[in-house]
Amino acid sequence: MSKEAKKFLITGNEAIAEAAIQAGCRFYAGYPITPQNEVPTYMSRRMPEVGGVFIQAESELAAINMVFGASAAGTRAMTSSSSPGISLKQEGISYLAGCQLPAVIVNIMRGGPGLGNIAPAQSDYFQATKGGGHGDYRCIVLAPSTVQEAVDLTALAFDLADKYRNPVIVLGDGMLGQMMEPVEKFKMPALPAGRQNLKCKTDKKLWELSGAKNRKPRIIRSLFLGEGVLENWNKALQNKYRKIESEEKRYEGFHLDDSKIILVAYGTMARVAKEAMREARSHGIKVGLIRPISLWPFPAEPFLKLSGKIKRFLVVEMSAGQMIEDVRLAVEGRAKVDFYGRTGGSIPSKEEILRQITLINK
Amino acid sequence: MKKNKQKFFSRPESMYDRLTHYCPGCGHGIIHRLICEAVDELKIREKVIAIAPVGCAVLAYDYWDFDCIEAAHGRALAVATGIKRVRPENIVFTYQGDGDLAAIGTAETIHTANRGENLTVIFVNNAVYGMTGGQMAPTTLLGQKTATTPRGRDNKNEGFPLKISEMLAILDGVKYVERVSVSSPQEIIKAKKAVKQAFQNQVDGLGFSLVEVLSSCPTYWGMKPKQAMDWIKEVMAKRFPLGRLK
Ligand SMILES: Cc1ncc(C[n+]2csc(CCOP(=O)(O)OP(=O)(O)O)c2C)c(N)n1
Ligand code: SF4
Numbered sequence: 001m002s003k004e005a006k007k008f009l010i011t012g013n014e015a016i017a018e019a020a021i022q023a024g025c026r027f028y029a030g031y032p033i034t035p036q037n038e039v040p041t042y043m044s045r046r047m048p049e050v051g052g053v054f055i056q057a058e059s060e061l062a063a064i065n066m067v068f069g070a071s072a073a074g075t076r077a078m079t080s081s082s083s084p085g086i087s088l089k090q091e092g093i094s095y096l097a098g099c100q101l102p103a104v105i106v107n108i109m110r111g112g113p114g115l116g117n118i119a120p121a122q123s124d125y126f127q128a129t130k131g132g133g134h135g136d137y138r139c140i141v142l143a144p145s146t147v148q149e150a151v152d153l154t155a156l157a158f159d160l161a162d163k164y165r166n167p168v169i170v171l172g173d174g175m176l177g178q179m180m181e182p183v184e185k186f187k188m189p190a191l192p193a194g195r196q197n198l199k200c201k202t203d204k205k206l207w208e209l210s211g212a213k214n215r216k217p218r219i220i221r222s223l224f225l226g227e228g229v230l231e232n233w234n235k236a237l238q239n240k241y242r243k244i245e246s247e248e249k250r251y252e253g254f255h256l257d258d259s260k261i262i263l264v265a266y267g268t269m270a271r272v273a274k275e276a277m278r279e280a281r282s283h284g285i286k287v288g289l290i291r292p293i294s295l296w297p298f299p300a301e302p303f304l305k306l307s308g309k310i311k312r313f314l315v316v317e318m319s320a321g322q323m324i325e326d327v328r329l330a331v332e333g334r335a336k337v338d339f340y341g342r343t344g345g346s347i348p349s350k351e352e353i354l355r356q357i358t359l360i361n362k
Numbered sequence: 363m364k365k366n367k368q369k370f371f372s373r374p375e376s377m378y379d380r381l382t383h384y385c386p387g388c389g390h391g392i393i394h395r396l397i398c399e400a401v402d403e404l405k406i407r408e409k410v411i412a413i414a415p416v417g418c419a420v421l422a423y424d425y426w427d428f429d430c431i432e433a434a435h436g437r438a439l440a441v442a443t444g445i446k447r448v449r450p451e452n453i454v455f456t457y458q459g460d461g462d463l464a465a466i467g468t469a470e471t472i473h474t475a476n477r478g479e480n481l482t483v484i485f486v487n488n489a490v491y492g493m494t495g496g497q498m499a500p501t502t503l504l505g506q507k508t509a510t511t512p513r514g515r516d517n518k519n520e521g522f523p524l525k526i527s528e529m530l531a532i533l534d535g536v537k538y539v540e541r542v543s544v545s546s547p548q549e550i551i552k553a554k555k556a557v558k559q560a561f562q563n564q565v566d567g568l569g570f571s572l573v574e575v576l577s578s579c580p581t582y583w584g585m586k587p588k589q590a591m592d593w594i595k596e597v598m599a600k601r602f603p604l605g606r607l608k
């Protein structure tokens with residue numbers, strides 16, 4: 001490690017924006033909504049500096065479709081929003097998935113349903129991981145729990161989007177987006193301004209629209225009318241999803257070897273769960289933690305492996321219970337799975353989680 | 363005489379030699395050809411990126427020999443904005459029906475125009491929703507019977523025909539708006555000129571250019587092809603006056 005790798009303070013939202021720029025994102029379109037406003041604000045200043053495009057769209061619908069166009073034209077493109085705005089983007093996300101176009105969508109979740117409130121929440125888990133829009137499709141979903149991880153996963157999101165030609169969602173919450181934390185100095189040098197930077201830095205995209213010069217015309221579409229054609233297209237999508245499932249599962253485990261009770265939490269909630277785990281351990285209760293990092297594909301293996309051995313999984317969420325369904329599926333009925341959660345912007349506290357642990361431990 | 367044999371009319375190079383899926387007497391095929399003629403004459407085929415709408419013309423890429431992308435219903439101009447901003451050197455155009463451009467996509471239409479995006483829009487007004495079975499469009503005329511206005515469009519219930527081209531013409535971001543029709547060879551020649559102008563404007567970097575084409579849908583107007591063309595001239599063009607709006 002070099003000595004210069006100094007850290008600096010930055011909010012989660014701004015860190016995500018800068019990480020996107022560093023990852024080669026040269027197109028951003030968005031529409032203001034709290035608690036993610038720092039992303040478009042930051043992008044409006046930063047994009048022109050690197051020769052990129054910033055557009056404040058007339059709606060989230062327009063924003064996601066601008067990203068759809070920018071992606072088809074071959075550049076790394078991103079949009080961000082918070083829950084109600086992400087609902088509006090679902091049609092566009094379905095088209096991105098159907099046309100196999102890469103894009104990064106950041107959801108800094110707030111309380112719902114409806115207008116809800118602007119406090120942190122995790123109630124868009126179903127929407128993000130199970131489809132959200134129409135049709136049989138999947139988005140890769142990455143859930144950072146620190147600002148540093150938000151940086152790392154944003155960069156990873158662009159790589160995975162390009163690798164699989166698939167939309168990738170970075171799923172954070174209002175707490176992560178708004179808080180300041182130290183982040184390692186970005187390693188990549190600032191890119192010089194200029195048109196050339198609009199192109200993605202990765203491999204040549206053999207499907208991008210650039211004009212049919214010295215080649216056959218390219219068509220980007222999701223409409224397939226011939227008999228069996230759509231089914232074959234969907235089979236190809238499903239094969240891709242199986243490949244993603246086998247290669248892109250990510251999680252972090254704590255004390256998985258000797259625990260009786262395993263907490264399960266992601267994002268901001270995992271930070272509190274970790275505190276509760278430490279405190280429980282200091283009282284001699286053997287508690288561990290699984291923190292899924294990829295929510296889709298869901299990292300099922302550790303659950304299945306531990307199922308026979310432990311007393312209980314305790315899923316903790318800032319929702320009425322959404323990820324718990326994936327935990328139950330992963331466990332395949334071989335272990336008891338409990339739930340504790342709060343909604344509407346309330347975050348389960350360390351004490352509340354400890355109380356649940358004590359109840360189970362009796 | 364034989365020596366002077368001259369070719370006056372042929373299929374444009376950038377149009378595939380293929381039967382279209384359009385109904386007999388439909389205006390879409392004519393408008394497709396006008397676009398290809400303009401593209402050939404301006405020698406821009408290798409730069410063109412087209413955005414197909416959701417509507418009867420969704421399969422336009424089956425007939426055009428250039429890069430194409432499908433947009434979700436109404437979102438063509440947002441998609442076009444994304445493409446053009448990334449590739450300003452390309453020639454980007456949308457092809458949209460009245461439902462696509464003036465109902466579900468109204469917000470995208472107005473705001474793309476208002477941003478003054480350097481794009482070309484070919485807006486096909488056939489006063490109905492063709493693809494879904496001839497329902498009322500925002501441009502359906504008062505009294506016109508459609509699948510969802512069985513007693514004729516009544517402004518008390520359905521409002522008035524939307525003159526979106528007139529609305530767009532007042533926006534500062536808009537460079538060029540013209541309404542043309544395909545009701546006769548003379549009108550088609552004028553339509554061709556307007557379509558070419560709208561592309562030329564983009565080549566010259568002048569900004570948002572839109573051509574509204576009054577077009578026929580004999581199938582859902584319940585008319586024979588000739589009757590439909592006459593109806594454009596005698597009825598539709600009275601409510602949607604032809605000519606340059608900006
Ligand atoms: C979100 C959405 N809503 C509705 C439809 C169904 N739909 C397809 S085309 C169309 C209207 C087509 O009319 P128009 O744009 O006037 O084009 P035309 O078919 O007349 O050329 C509708 C409502 C759709 N595909 N997507
Ligand atoms: S339904 Fe109308 S618009 Fe559609 S192809 Fe037939 S004639 Fe043309």
